[in-house]
Amino acid sequence: MSDGRLVGIIGAGRLGQAMASTALRAGRHVMLANSRGPDTLDSVIASLPDGASAGTVEHAAGARVVVLAVPWPRLRDAVQGLTWSGQIVLDATNVALPRPLAFFFGRQFATAGDPARVQTWNGAQTG
């Protein structure tokens, strides 16, 4: 967490790239990560303004602010084994289940482990 301006983004697809653009416009640095590794993100990084880099999921999760931007069915795998120690986590995933189940499973993730703070944009998960 040495660069306080760094935003780690787990998921480098449509939403991850949109979040990267927004954070870069705000003067942040971003590190994007996907499941296939940083070597597969050359074209994505090249398409973004200066300040974007590719990293592993573990490195991205070490940023002070971490965005989760993976398909919801992949979310558990994406955060498996990560260490949380005071990061602000923005979970932007949309839960792809009927609403009662979405609420239940969303709570399961939001309360799993020890994420310091979980902020939600979709209303289904509350920290």
Ligand SMILES: NC(=O)c1ccc[n+]([C@@H]2O[C@H](COP(=O)([O-])OP(=O)(O)OC[C@H]3O[C@@H](n4cnc5c(N)ncnc54)[C@H](OP(=O)(O)O)[C@@H]3O)[C@@H](O)[C@H]2O)c1
């Ligand atoms: N809150 C909102 O306003 C809003 C708006 C749009 C979308 N969303 C949500 O955002 C999420 C992503 O949507 P999208 O359209 O950006 O999807 P997308 O274009 O398919 O991109 C998904 C990204 O997640 C990565 N990923 C998948 N499994 C992973 C894992 N285990 N570890 C690390 N990275 C992994 C993929 O990398 P690989 O290809 O290497 O697997 C890919 O970079 C969805 O949950 C969607 O519902 C929310």
